[in-house]
Amino acid sequence: MGRIRVLSDHVANKIAAGEVVERPASVVKELLENSLDAGATNIRVEIENGGRRLIRVADDGCGMLRDDALLAFERHATSKLHDVKDLLSIATLGFRGEALPSIASVSRVLLETRSPDEQTGTRVEIAGGRILTCDEIARDVGTAIAVRDLFFNVPARKKFLRSEQTELAHIASLVTHYSLAHPDKTFELWNGGANLLHATPVETLRERVFQVFGGQLLEDLIELQPQSRRLQMPEPDEPARTYSVCGFVSRPQVQKNNRNSIFVFVNGRLIRDRLVLHALSSAYHNLMPQACYPFALLFLDCDCEEVDVNVHPSKTEVRFRHQSWVHDFVRDAVREQLMLSRPAPSFTPGMPGPNPLPYSDFSQILQNETAGASLPATVPEYTLLPPAPPPARFDFGDAAIPLSEPVKEEPLRLRVPDTHGGFPDGALPASHDMTRIGELRPLGQLHGSFIIAAGTDGLWIIDQHVAHERILFEQVLKQQAAGRVEVQHLLMPVILQLTPEQQIEYARIADELHNSGFETEPFGNRTIAVKAAPAAVGQGDLERVILEILEIAENELRSVSISDLRRGIAASIACRAAIKINTPLDQRKMEWMLRTLAATDYPMACPHGRPVALQYSTRDILKSFHRI
Ligand SMILES: Nc1ncnc2c1ncn2[C@@H]1O[C@H](COP(=O)(O)OP(=O)(O)O)[C@@H](O)[C@H]1O
Ligand SMILES: [Mg+2]
Numbered sequence: 001m002g003r004i005r006v007l008s009d010h011v012a013n014k015i016a017a018g019e020v021v022e023r024p025a026s027v028v029k030e031l032l033e034n035s036l037d038a039g040a041t042n043i044r045v046e047i048e049n050g051g052r053r054l055i056r057v058a059d060d061g062c063g064m065l066r067d068d069a070l071l072a073f074e075r076h077a078t079s080k081l082h083d084v085k086d087l088l089s090i091a092t093l094g095f096r097g098e099a100l101p102s103i104a105s106v107s108r109v110l111l112e113t114r115s116p117d118e119q120t121g122t123r124v125e126i127a128g129g130r131i132l133t134c135d136e137i138a139r140d141v142g143t144a145i146a147v148r149d150l151f152f153n154v155p156a157r158k159k160f161l162r163s164e165q166t167e168l169a170h171i172a173s174l175v176t177h178y179s180l181a182h183p184d185k186t187f188e189l190w191n192g193g194a195n196l197l198h199a200t201p202v203e204t205l206r207e208r209v210f211q212v213f214g215g216q217l218l219e220d221l222i223e224l225q226p227q228s229r230r231l232q233m234p235e236p237d238e239p240a241r242t243y244s245v246c247g248f249v250s251r252p253q254v255q256k257n258n259r260n261s262i263f264v265f266v267n268g269r270l271i272r273d274r275l276v277l278h279a280l281s282s283a284y285h286n287l288m289p290q291a292c293y294p295f296a297l298l299f300l301d302c303d304c305e306e307v308d309v310n311v312h313p314s315k316t317e318v319r320f321r322h323q324s325w326v327h328d329f330v331r332d333a334v335r336e337q338l339m340l341s342r343p344a345p346s347f348t349p350g351m352p353g354p355n356p357l358p359y360s361d362f363s364q365i366l367q368n369e370t371a372g373a374s375l376p377a378t379v380p381e382y383t384l385l386p387p388a389p390p391p392a393r394f395d396f397g398d399a400a401i402p403l404s405e406p407v408k409e410e411p412l413r414l415r416v417p418d419t420h421g422g423f424p425d426g427a428l429p430a431s432h433d434m435t436r437i438g439e440l441r442p443l444g445q446l447h448g449s450f451i452i453a454a455g456t457d458g459l460w461i462i463d464q465h466v467a468h469e470r471i472l473f474e475q476v477l478k479q480q481a482a483g484r485v486e487v488q489h490l491l492m493p494v495i496l497q498l499t500p501e502q503q504i505e506y507a508r509i510a511d512e513l514h515n516s517g518f519e520t521e522p523f524g525n526r527t528i529a530v531k532a533a534p535a536a537v538g539q540g541d542l543e544r545v546i547l548e549i550l551e552i553a554e555n556e557l558r559s560v561s562i563s564d565l566r567r568g569i570a571a572s573i574a575c576r577a578a579i580k581i582n583t584p585l586d587q588r589k590m591e592w593m594l595r596t597l598a599a600t601d602y603p604m605a606c607p608h609g610r611p612v613a614l615q616y617s618t619r620d621i622l623k624s625f626h627r628i
Contacts, residue, residue, distance in 0.1 A: 020099055076096070516569045
């Protein structure tokens with residue numbers, strides 16, 4: 001007798017479940033997609049215990065006939081696909097007929113449904129893939145599927161589940177983003193009786209973004225007006241294809257350190273796609289430092305034949321028929337609109353601009369410097385960091401450098417310090433011997449932003465914002481460790497609106513916020529009241545600092561350690577509180593800055609790793625003047 005046997009459906013389903021049901025959020029995704037495919041306009045998601053105890057999705061879609069309600073749990077049973085030809089043009093989110101049997105094989109499912117074509121509804125109860133009961137019930141048209149005790153019969157899987165908050169954050173992200181893809185529908189998300197999201201129908205994507213993320217984020221976003229492009233087919237009888245893209249992308253100064261804020265929908269399906277991500281990065285080329293990412297909400301639509309969605313069991317990947325064409329289309333569409341909405345310069349000499357991101361103001365400086373150069377006027381080439389201009393660009397003619405104290409001539413045959421090896425351009429991120437910083441003599445400022453200082457070993461350029469950031473960062477860390485952050489009570493509490501995800505992060509890190517000097521309180525629906533804050537943070541920066549901290553927490557979902565979180569909080573406070581670029585400093589302040597910087601534990605870099613100072617060694621200066 002042969003050894004090969006065909007697996008029973010029961011086993012096959014459990015295997016498929018391994019691919020389809022990775023975590024609670026994947027169950028939510030499948031159920032949401034089914035509701036959308038059923039034409040629902042009201043979708044309510046309820047979660048308990050991060051989705052382990054309960055995930056329930058209820059909709060007012062087309063419901064199921066009694067026979068179908070049972071069939072739906074059979075492997076490869078689907079109403080969305082009839083024959084193999086249909087696979088080439090899938091217009092629904094589901095098509096594999098795998099989700100329900102997979103989910104049912106690893107949980108206890110209760111399905112309640114009614115189609116408008118039947119007078120009564122149906123209730124089916126299944127546990128571990130076995131049907132327990134099937135009854136007639138009275139209910140409205142639509143479907144509710146409750147999934148309890150996920151992985152109760154797969155202990156190995158259960159062990160790998162992340163914390164309740166982590167799972168919940170994933171679910172919140174998912175529901176939030178599906179709600180963005182359907183502004184005309186109602187989405188609700190409830191967690192253990194608390195409402196995390198309630199988005200009612202609105203006319204435009206913009207209004208939905210406002211509902212979900214609030215006005216603050218909207219200010220940082222550029223709306224991509226719908227753009228279409230036609231792709232001619234090589235065969236004359238094949239009709240041309242039309243692609244279109246719309247959505248929102250962030251202004252270049254919004255810089256995220258991971259891709260968590262990029263959401264791409266292809267024909268209404270939330271996907272992860274390297275090609276589109278790459279296209280997006282290319283659109284921001286030169287507008288943003290390399291390791292930074294924007295916020296993006298992209299809706300790419302095309303003919304169903306142009307994209308193969310049958311690539312992965314969880315349907316999160318797609319394959320485009322014309323990859324490089326799609327890449328260029330997305331890149332150009334995003335880039336073009338980024339250019340069009342070039343941020344208005346917010347630079348007033350002597351006053352920090354209203355934009356709280358300290359580096360954004362460099363755009364103006366660089367614009368001034370490149371004015372008349374070969375750059376087309378619309379290309380904002382702000383290469384932000386590290387600014388390492390060749391010495392020839394130095395504008396010492398600028399009267400900003402106070403010469404009241406005449407620069408003492410250095411004797412030419414002085415002790416020449418070692419070169420730092422192989423940097424012919426002269427400027428080096430200063431990394432050695434930073435304690436000497438305390439002995440430097442400030443000569444003045446360049447662009448009101450960089451302190452120029454002379455030392456026995458050459459010329460130094462210190463980024464005043466970054467230097468101050470380092471000083472404050474260490475100060476806040478010490479205060480945190482000692483449990484005595486200097487706190488300032490606000491006359492009027494600042495009220496902040498949070499997204500569902502932020503709300504979850506907030507609950508998770510509220511204690512640590514308190515330890516760092518933020519007194520906050522939940523204040524109704526996804527809103528918190530901030531009553532006190534670290535004294536270093538100005539009230540105008542408060543909202544940003546807190547949102548930034550929530551984002552740090554979110555980014556470190558997987559490896560959140562208290563010390564990482566504290567460092568993140570300290571870095572965020574320091575960055576906001578540090579003096580901005582383009583701020584005149586008098587001699588005393590510059591001296592204070594250099595002395596205090598020299599006394600820090602690690603004066604070479606800001607908490608984010610940017611260099612604090614550049615050094616032109618005397619030797620290189622001498623060499624450049626052909627003196628040695
Ligand atoms: N919320 C729902 N409303 C109406 N019908 C549903 C719903 N969820 C599932 N179904 C039916 O059950 C079938 C099987 O669902 P599923 O296993 O997710 O496979 P697929 O979505 O790939 O068809 C669907 O094709 C659909 O006919
Ligand atoms: Mg489905």
